[in-house]
Amino acid sequence: MTKIIPERSIERLSVYRRVLLQLRDADAAVVFSHELSKHAGVTAAQVRRDIMHLGCMGVPNSGYRTSELLDAINTFLDAPESQRAVLIGVGHLGLALLNHFSGRWRWLHIHAAFDTDAGKQDTLIRGVRCYPLSEIGRIVREWRIDVGILTVPKDAAQNVADRLCAAGVRGLLNFASLRLQVPEGVYVENVDLTSSFEKVAFFARQGSKALDSSLPCDQAEAVNSVEGTQSH
Amino acid sequence: MTKIIPERSIERLSVYRRVLLQLRDADAAVVFSHELSKHAGVTAAQVRRDIMHLGCMGVPNSGYRTSELLDAINTFLDAPESQRAVLIGVGHLGLALLNHFSGRWRWLHIHAAFDTDAGKQDTLIRGVRCYPLSEIGRIVREWRIDVGILTVPKDAAQNVADRLCAAGVRGLLNFASLRLQVPEGVYVENVDLTSSFEKVAFFARQGSKALDSSLPCDQAEAVNSVEGTQSH
DNA sequence: GAGTGTGAAGGCCTTCACAGCT
DNA sequence: AGCTGTGAAGGCCTTCACACTC
Numbered sequence: 001m002t003k004i005i006p007e008r009s010i011e012r013l014s015v016y017r018r019v020l021l022q023l024r025d026a027d028a029a030v031v032f033s034h035e036l037s038k039h040a041g042v043t044a045a046q047v048r049r050d051i052m053h054l055g056c057m058g059v060p061n062s063g064y065r066t067s068e069l070l071d072a073i074n075t076f077l078d079a080p081e082s083q084r085a086v087l088i089g090v091g092h093l094g095l096a097l098l099n100h101f102s103g104r105w106r107w108l109h110i111h112a113a114f115d116t117d118a119g120k121q122d123t124l125i126r127g128v129r130c131y132p133l134s135e136i137g138r139i140v141r142e143w144r145i146d147v148g149i150l151t152v153p154k155d156a157a158q159n160v161a162d163r164l165c166a167a168g169v170r171g172l173l174n175f176a177s178l179r180l181q182v183p184e185g186v187y188v189e190n191v192d193l194t195s196s197f198e199k200v201a202f203f204a205r206q207g208s209k210a211l212d213s214s215l216p217c218d219q220a221e222a223v224n225s226v227e228g229t230q231s232h
Numbered sequence: 233m234t235k236i237i238p239e240r241s242i243e244r245l246s247v248y249r250r251v252l253l254q255l256r257d258a259d260a261a262v263v264f265s266h267e268l269s270k271h272a273g274v275t276a277a278q279v280r281r282d283i284m285h286l287g288c289m290g291v292p293n294s295g296y297r298t299s300e301l302l303d304a305i306n307t308f309l310d311a312p313e314s315q316r317a318v319l320i321g322v323g324h325l326g327l328a329l330l331n332h333f334s335g336r337w338r339w340l341h342i343h344a345a346f347d348t349d350a351g352k353q354d355t356l357i358r359g360v361r362c363y364p365l366s367e368i369g370r371i372v373r374e375w376r377i378d379v380g381i382l383t384v385p386k387d388a389a390q391n392v393a394d395r396l397c398a399a400g401v402r403g404l405l406n407f408a409s410l411r412l413q414v415p416e417g418v419y420v421e422n423v424d425l426t427s428s429f430e431k432v433a434f435f436a437r438q439g440s441k442a443l444d445s446s447l448p449c450d451q452a453e454a455v456n457s458v459e460g461t462q463s464h
Numbered sequence: 465g466a467g468t469g470t471g472a473a474g475g476c477c478t479t480c481a482c483a484g485c486t
Numbered sequence: 487a488g489c490t491g492t493g494a495a496g497g498c499c500t501t502c503a504c505a506c507t508c
Contacts, residue, residue, distance in 0.1 A: 006498070006499060006500095007431070007435075008498095008499070008500095009499090010430070010431050010434050010435075011424070011427045011428075011431055014424075014426060014427040014430045014431065015411070015424065015427060018409060018410075018426065032466095032467070032468090033467075033468075034467085039410075039411065040411055041411030041412075041422075042500095043500080043501070044467090045500075045501055045502075045503095046499095046500065046501080048467090048468065048469065048470085049469090049470085049499090049500075049501090051468095051469090052469070052470075056468080056469065057468095058467075058468050058469080059467085059468075059507080059508070060466080060467055060468050060469090060506075060507040060508050061465080061466055061467055061468080061507070061508045062466095062467080062468090062508070063467070063468085064468090077430060077434055078433075079433065079437055083433050083436070083437070085429075085433075091328065091331075092324045092325070092327040092328035092331060093324070093325070093328035093332075095324040096323065096324035096325035096328055097425065099323075099324060100325075100425060100426075101425075101429060108429070108430065108433050146433065146436050146437070147429075147432055147433055147436050149429075169436070170436035170437070170439050171432040171433065171435060171436025171439065172432065173428060173429060173432045177250060178250075178271070179247070179271065179272055179273030180273075185439050186436075186439065187432060187435040187436050187438075187439045189428050189431055189432045189435075190273075191423065191425070191428055192243070192246075192247070193329065193332060193333075193423070194246060194250065194332075195242075195243045195246040195247060196243075196405060196421050196423055197317075197333060197340070197379075197381075197405060198242070198246045198309060198340065199239070199242050199243055199246065199421055200379050200403040200404070200405045200419060200421045201310075201311065201315050201317075201340050201378065201379055201403065202242050202309055203239075203242075203403060203419040203421075204315070204378050204379050204401070204402035204403025204418075204419050205311055205315070205378070205402070206419075238476070238477060238478095240476095240477070240478095241477090264488095264489070264490095265489075265490075266489090274478095275478075275479070276489095277478075277479055277480075277481095278477095278478065278479080280489095280490065280491065280492085281477090281478075281479090281491090281492085283490095283491090284491070284492075288490080288491065289490095290489080290490050290491080291485085291486075291489085291490075292484075292485040292486055292488080292489050292490050292491085293485075293486045293487080293488050293489050293490080294486075294488095294489075294490090295489070295490085296490090
């Protein structure tokens, strides 16, 4: 049944949603694809193409109704019932993510954290309780956790991933700088900070070449940066 | 003059390098594409294709000489003279990155940090001195900084990016959850934690559809009992 | 006129498959 | 036999261009 959708479209829909939330707060009742395009750093055609996956929402000379589009994205991206995540490794990066994610969405929530440091265990961090690693299996199973966020040192990552997968998570967000081996059916998104940094450094150097032969520009299409995305 | 190379290849070369460093430490004198492939999570053909960009290095039935391949990647990825970066926003995320990057490479180094918090200013954090934001322009210009790492709240991000670009950086690593507007020739790599998280959640849900039959040795795969509560 | 929805074209990247080497 | 290097094929995604709508 699954309509297949490009991974990149999912990422962009997430971006559009945040732009739309801001627009709605600014009382913008309608929005055009070229406006979204500007804020999201992609072409207008791309925006319309992505929105196609939601079913058609727009009105030809009037753009999209902000709240309607927002609802459609919510329905599409979010689970019908909320999803549960855990975070393993409460270092600076783990703390940053707890700060960033905790309490932000009701439909996608970090339910527990894990760390080897006994000093952190049983404490509340940003409203999230911290447990020893030995509890991973039990808690993931009992609470039916869907997603694991790995912010552990690379030497520990595979072992933790194995435990999470054995306990039934279906997705991993991996910040450790190695590629995890996981069973079929488990989705892994790698956020590789080292690669990202080295990539920026590389293209910062190359960048001078990129004197793009610009279009006969009928109008301000711009989006004048070279653009990357992470992910993976 | 630039040989054009896929962005993804750059990312993967960065991954291969780390794998090779470990292999070299394990005294592996040679390495096959299928070995790299396994550790990097891509196909062997992809590995060979990426290595093509470096010029040919391998010996048909003997694989690649580890140190030779490593040198070639270093030469390709790294600047002939070292590149300099600064980091703006010393919150948890900024600290995590300082920890992660500082002193790790001599050819790519974070030279200064910036924060609005006066308590952090003039202190040394992981060997990196912290300055007030007002110093950005001066320091970036004087030290000829190439890359800026933005770990500031989203409301501050565009303003900081403008200052960095005006002072001459050629690349930005942006962790703020919005798309920056930058002048032509400045490369932006977005690391969008929100998108990544939402993407994992989405595909973790979708993944269940891919119930590929016949996974032999798979025993009790959790998610047992109640199923009505969770479907799509 | 101004914007959306979308088939078709195009481009980038990955995979295939096999020649060639050792 | 086993592995690399690489043209060719394929697939995924983006962009173009235009019919259609208000």
